[in-house]
Amino acid sequence: MIAIYLCAIIAVYAALRIITERNTMRKLPFLNVISFAVTAIIALLLPHPLTILAAAAFFVGSTFESNAIASTWSGGMKRNG
Amino acid sequence: MLDEPARILIAAALCWINFVAIDVFFKLPGSGGVCGATAIAEEVEKGGGNLHGGFMLGNIVSSPDASAGTLLAACGVYCAGLPGGLFAALLVYIGNRICYDPGYAGTTGAITATFLVYGMTQVGFAASDFIAGMVIAILTIQGISHVHSSRLIARLWDLRNRLLGDHP
Amino acid sequence: MDEIIMAASAILILIGMISAIVNLDPFDKLISLSILISGIFPFIVDRGLLDVAIALALIAPLSTVFILMACQKRASS
Numbered sequence: 001m002i003a004i005y006l007c008a009i010i011a012v013y014a015a016l017r018i019i020t021e022r023n024t025m026r027k028l029p030f031l032n033v034i035s036f037a038v039t040a041i042i043a044l045l046l047p048h049p050l051t052i053l054a055a056a057a058f059f060v061g062s063t064f065e066s067n068a069i070a071s072t073w074s075g076g077m078k079r080n081g
Numbered sequence: 082m083l084d085e086p087a088r089i090l091i092a093a094a095l096c097w098i099n100f101v102a103i104d105v106f107f108k109l110p111g112s113g114g115v116c117g118a119t120a121i122a123e124e125v126e127k128g129g130g131n132l133h134g135g136f137m138l139g140n141i142v143s144s145p146d147a148s149a150g151t152l153l154a155a156c157g158v159y160c161a162g163l164p165g166g167l168f169a170a171l172l173v174y175i176g177n178r179i180c181y182d183p184g185y186a187g188t189t190g191a192i193t194a195t196f197l198v199y200g201m202t203q204v205g206f207a208a209s210d211f212i213a214g215m216v217i218a219i220l221t222i223q224g225i226s227h228v229h230s231s232r233l234i235a236r237l238w239d240l241r242n243r244l245l246g247d248h249p
Numbered sequence: 250m251d252e253i254i255m256a257a258s259a260i261l262i263l264i265g266m267i268s269a270i271v272n273l274d275p276f277d278k279l280i281s282l283s284i285l286i287s288g289i290f291p292f293i294v295d296r297g298l299l300d301v302a303i304a305l306a307l308i309a310p311l312s313t314v315f316i317l318m319a320c321q322k323r324a325s326s
Binding site: 004017036066067069071075 | 085086089115116117118119120121124125128138139141142143144145148149152153156157159160161165168169172173175176179180209210212213215216217219220223224227
Binding site for chain 1: 250251253258260277280283288291294297300302303310313317320321
């Protein structure tokens, strides 16, 4: 039972680190920590075979979102500069 | 046999060794896979870190690699045993293809982590220890201090180049 | 659901909401929305609604991609 509490505490810690970080690109690794922790919470809450699909869908979706944000940010900066 | 906090710490060390070894072996710190990873690496270098370590942080953020493979394989073994871990490896491969990545590192990491977690459940560990351990391992790389973790990864990258001898 | 996990998810949702209101840069707003959506998932999965969770996990990044298209067009013009 300690495992799921640990994941919840790490998720809150990473969220606090995001709102204290000023640089936009350096926020994204902390967002990745949040998505790892929430994937772990999803898997630990409900042990069912379909949970693997839900956890993988959440993780891949979150990663794809970070990828899109980072790509658009760098493309916009290149075009402006 | 052991208490749960001690098992979680041992599992965190095993997961850390697994995913860092596979990521460094598959040349993730060598270059940015997509342009977003390169942008993250440049920002980390601007903040005082190392460029090669920043490439690895950016690649972990922008595509599911061996760290995601380890976590999802541990979830699969926790939910459905050995077939669940192999199914998670298939899902990691699909996710890699969605994020424009060849997908060797993620799939290899997921398969080795499946057998690692399944083997450790036979000797008294629980799969939930490995899930929490992987979250702690990714926290030490991405969540504590980007400057120090990128320097550590750059040192491992130099060691790998000296041992295997091929520069990118 | 356990009280600590419920409290942690609620804190994630509140942090995401407040920082989405306070931040002015559109990319920071999108990152805050991502925190908010992460906080919703434990509540859905705890009720056993795994199909809803899968559908939401696939729809939420697509909506972010559409908002990013608008950001890109405004940055270039």
